[in-house]
Amino acid sequence: MFSALIMTPVSDPSSFSTVSKCATKHLNLIYHVDFDKRVLKGKVALTLEVLEDKFSSLTLDSKDLKIFKVSANGQAAQFEVGTKHKSKGSPLEITLPFELSRGQHVIVEIEYETSPSATALQWLTPTQTVGKKHPYLFSQCQVSVPKELVALMSALHDGQVPDPSDSSRVIYRFRQPVPMPSYLIAIVVGAVESREIGPRSRVWSEKENVDEAAFEFSETETMLKTAESLAGPYVWGQYDLLVMPPSFPYGGMENPCLTFVTPTVLAGDKSLAGVIAHEISHSWTGNLVTNRNWEHFWLNEGHTVYIERMIARCMESEHLRQFKGIGGWKELQESVNQFGANNVLTNLVPNLHEVDTDEAFSSVPYEKGFALLYHLEELLGGPEVFMGFVKSYIQLFAYGTVTTEEWKNYLFTYFKDKVDILNKVDWNAWMHTPGMAPVKPKYDTTMADACTALCQRWVKAKEEDLASFTEEDVKKLKSPQLIEFMALLLQEEPLPLSHVKKMQEVYQLNSVKNAEVRFRWLRICVRAHWEEAVPLALKMATEQGRMKFTRPLFKEVYNFSKYSDKALNTFKENRGALHPVTAMLVAKDLKING
Numbered sequence: 001m002f003s004a005l006i007m008t009p010v011s012d013p014s015s016f017s018t019v020s021k022c023a024t025k026h027l028n029l030i031y032h033v034d035f036d037k038r039v040l041k042g043k044v045a046l047t048l049e050v051l052e053d054k055f056s057s058l059t060l061d062s063k064d065l066k067i068f069k070v071s072a073n074g075q076a077a078q079f080e081v082g083t084k085h086k087s088k089g090s091p092l093e094i095t096l097p098f099e100l101s102r103g104q105h106v107i108v109e110i111e112y113e114t115s116p117s118a119t120a121l122q123w124l125t126p127t128q129t130v131g132k133k134h135p136y137l138f139s140q141c142q143v144s145v146p147k148e149l150v151a152l153m154s155a156l157h158d159g160q161v162p163d164p165s166d167s168s169r170v171i172y173r174f175r176q177p178v179p180m181p182s183y184l185i186a187i188v189v190g191a192v193e194s195r196e197i198g199p200r201s202r203v204w205s206e207k208e209n210v211d212e213a214a215f216e217f218s219e220t221e222t223m224l225k226t227a228e229s230l231a232g233p234y235v236w237g238q239y240d241l242l243v244m245p246p247s248f249p250y251g252g253m254e255n256p257c258l259t260f261v262t263p264t265v266l267a268g269d270k271s272l273a274g275v276i277a278h279e280i281s282h283s284w285t286g287n288l289v290t291n292r293n294w295e296h297f298w299l300n301e302g303h304t305v306y307i308e309r310m311i312a313r314c315m316e317s318e319h320l321r322q323f324k325g326i327g328g329w330k331e332l333q334e335s336v337n338q339f340g341a342n343n344v345l346t347n348l349v350p351n352l353h354e355v356d357t358d359e360a361f362s363s364v365p366y367e368k369g370f371a372l373l374y375h376l377e378e379l380l381g382g383p384e385v386f387m388g389f390v391k392s393y394i395q396l397f398a399y400g401t402v403t404t405e406e407w408k409n410y411l412f413t414y415f416k417d418k419v420d421i422l423n424k425v426d427w428n429a430w431m432h433t434p435g436m437a438p439v440k441p442k443y444d445t446t447m448a449d450a451c452t453a454l455c456q457r458w459v460k461a462k463e464e465d466l467a468s469f470t471e472e473d474v475k476k477l478k479s480p481q482l483i484e485f486m487a488l489l490l491q492e493e494p495l496p497l498s499h500v501k502k503m504q505e506v507y508q509l510n511s512v513k514n515a516e517v518r519f520r521w522l523r524i525c526v527r528a529h530w531e532e533a534v535p536l537a538l539k540m541a542t543e544q545g546r547m548k549f550t551r552p553l554f555k556e557v558y559n560f561s562k563y564s565d566k567a568l569n570t571f572k573e574n575r576g577a578l579h580p581v582t583a584m585l586v587a588k589d590l591k592i593n594g
Contacts, residue, residue: 012293013353016082016091018059022048025105027182029141033151033189038116038123040187045109055100058108063089064115071109072096079110087356119580122247128577129190129245130206130263136190136245143172145189152204154186154255156237176256178235179399181290186255188242197241200224200234204258205243209266213243216266216273219315223280226314231284231307231391235398239283241276247545249579251275254282254304262546264515271479271514274312281307284394292401294357298348299407302369303390309370310387318383320480323447325374327484330491332367333436339364341435348372349404349431358581359588371437372430376411378441379421389414404431451481455488458499466502474507479514486520494527501530510536519549526556534563542574545582555589568592 012019026047031040048058062081070079075097082091092110100106114121124136134149143151144163147170155176163169194202195214198221203213220241228234238257246263252275253260259279265272285303305328313321339346345360348368352360377386393410412422429438445452454473461469474482489495495503504510509521522540525533534557541553558567568590575583587593 013351013355014088014294014357015061016059016085016088017061018057021052021055022050022058024182025049027185029143029185031141031187032144033137033146035123035135035137035146038121040114040121041112043109043111045107048106048108050100050102050104050106053101055096055102055104056098057093057095060092060094060110061089062092062112063120064118065092066113066115067092068111068113070094070111072098072106074107077108087358117580122579124190124245124247128247130208131191134191137188141174141187143174143187143189144169145172146170148191149189150192150204152188152192152240152242152258154180154184154258156257178256178288180256180287181401184255184287186253186258186260188258188260190245192242194240197221198224198239200237201239201241203241203243206245209243209263212266212268213241216268216270217241217276219270219273220276220280222315223277223311226311227277227280227283227307230310230314230387231281231394234283235288236283239280246543247577247579247582249545249547249550249582251546251548252279254279254286256283256287262544264544264546264549267479267514269479269514272516274308277311278304278308281305281311285390288399289394289397290401292403293352294360295349295352296402296404298365298369298372299402299404301365302348302373303393305366305370306373306390310383313383319444319446322444323480323484325370325441325443326445326448327480327487328363328367328370329441329443330487331363332371335362335364335367336436338362344434346434347432358585368430368437371439371441374441375437375439376425379425380415380418447478447481448484450477451484451488454485455492458489458495458503459492461499463498466499469502469506471506471508479517483514483516483520486517486524489524490520490527494529495524497528497530500525500528515540515544515546515549519553523552523556526553526560529560529562531562534560534566538567538570542570542577545578547582547585550578550582551586551589554586558590 024046028045029042031042033040067079067081070077077097078095080093082093084090094108096106121137126133126135129136141153141155145151147168151172153174155174158173158175160170160172163171191206192204193207193210194204195210197203197214197217201220203210203217205213220239224234224239236256240258242258242260243263243266244260248260248262251262251265261275261279265275281304285307286300291297291299309321309324312324336346339362344350345362346364348364350360377383380386389411392414393407396410412419415422426438477485509517512518512521518540522533522537526537537553537557541550544550554567554571558564571586571590578586
């Protein structure tokens with residue numbers, strides 16, 4: 001559903017679709033949700049604008065779909081599902097019963113059914129939800145659902161009516177007037193309810209934690225207004241949040257009008273609500289201006305991290321923005337270490353030919369992208385000046401897609417009086433060279449110094465020094481600093497077991513609710529071979545399914561040789577409760593085939 005911005009032809013190695021031959025102008029979905037069979041049945045009508053003369057065929061992406069019939073302007077069309085690719089699914093080849101010329105439109109309607117194993121859908125049994133009573137579906141219109149459940153979409157709610165064909169069901173209708181890419185189409189069905197948290201925002205959740213979520217995200221409207229002051233008007237109308245079941249694999253997903261968010265950010269003190277600033281920022285970079293294909297993913301994520309940290313600057317302080325930059329650089333270093341410094345997937349603009357994009361996912365597009373934008377900010381005149389460029393870039397490419405080359409060309413146009421500075425940037429090193437960013441930003445360390453000092457005290461402490469540590473050490477740290485202190489310890493050699501036990505005694509870290517702290521603390525414990533921490537680490541790895549936490553926790557226990565089998569068996573027992581993508585990647589981490 002990309003808009004008709006004039007684009008230079010760019011092939012998409014992650015897709016079979018014929019994007020150069022036609023453009024989708026409108027999409028109409030009708031779904032029947034079948035929880036018993038774990039399938040969506042329905043049809044999609046695509047309104048296509050033809051981009052070439054003598055147009056008579058097109059290719060669409062599909063994966064594990066049963067295609068029943070295809071029509072074009074009401075006439076039967078021939079179709080064939082091609083050979084399945086290891087990661088891209090199968091091409092759906094459609095031949096029209098007529099020929100069209102450039103500029104003409106055609107409505108292609110496809111009746112289909114998903115597979116129970118569809119990787120873009122996760123079906124949860126009642127026991128996998130918080131409430132334990134009703135099943136739950138989420139993915140990556142018109143939707144018929146059992147009447148005791150609620151349907152939500154990445155769109156504006158357009159009313160609901162009883163299903164005329166089945167009195168036990170309700171039809172929910174949705175509309176999305178803003179053009180957007182298809183990866184942002186999302187549907188959720190479950191026993192959820194909502195609370196108002198602002199003039200254009202509600203938070204949705206299972207009833208068991210909806211009030212907790214309303215408290216946690218009460219600053220959403222302030223974040224939205226701050227983002228608008230930086231990036232321009234919010235064009236999507238509603239901005240709702242949906243707290244997902246624990247198995248949701250990401251921190252958040254920026255579906256328009258309805259951000260999906262992990263329950264692991266419910267810290268009880270709003271200390272992890274920064275995830276929402278990131279998802280709000282996507283309303284401009286990612287959703288309004290979208291990368292042309294996944295090789296240019298950094299355009300989505302690097303700019304989003306940049307705006308997210310500008311929101312932190314406006315709502316908190318420049319010191320906090322600088323501190324977040326330091327943490328981001330460490331995350332980039334971890335990703336580079338994990339992939340290897342010569343791995344092309346650490347390029348800012350990687351070649352994704354024959355690469356499964358799920359396996360390529362890392363912090364590189366986020367943090368290498370941010371590092372480049374911050375570097376340019378320093379070269380070109382500071383945050384206000386560079387944010388002016390980002391806002392102008394959004395206005396120019398809004399409702400369309402963009403490549404790195406187009407972004408760079410506009411950067412040179414916008415800063416035409418500073419071309420000599422831009423020409424000195426080593427663009428090849430930034431864009432097409434693996435490893436760390438070629439320039440390490442010089443961040444202000446005001447907030448980081450206390451974390452570094454406490455980390456070094458523990459690293460250098462001898463047995464006789466342990467009595468000098470008290471709970472006051474961490475009481476004076478803000479939540480992001482406590483997380484950073486833990487992250488710094490993870491970069492050091494494992495602490496002696498006596499040190500870790502003392503740390504628990506004085507800081508009481510086992511009782512901390514903040515998932516970012518708990519996750520790092522448990523890794524520190526397992527590395528120190530504290531056997532009591534193993535069941536706690538495996539419990540956290542399985543009671544939620546956020547990949548950021550689940551994958552490293554399983555790996556830490558697996559690397560503790562005495563408990564390798566325990567890690568493997570725990571994963572196998574819980575595999576069915578994890579999101580398919582999470583399960584696939586953990587299996588790879590633990591060297592399990594099949």
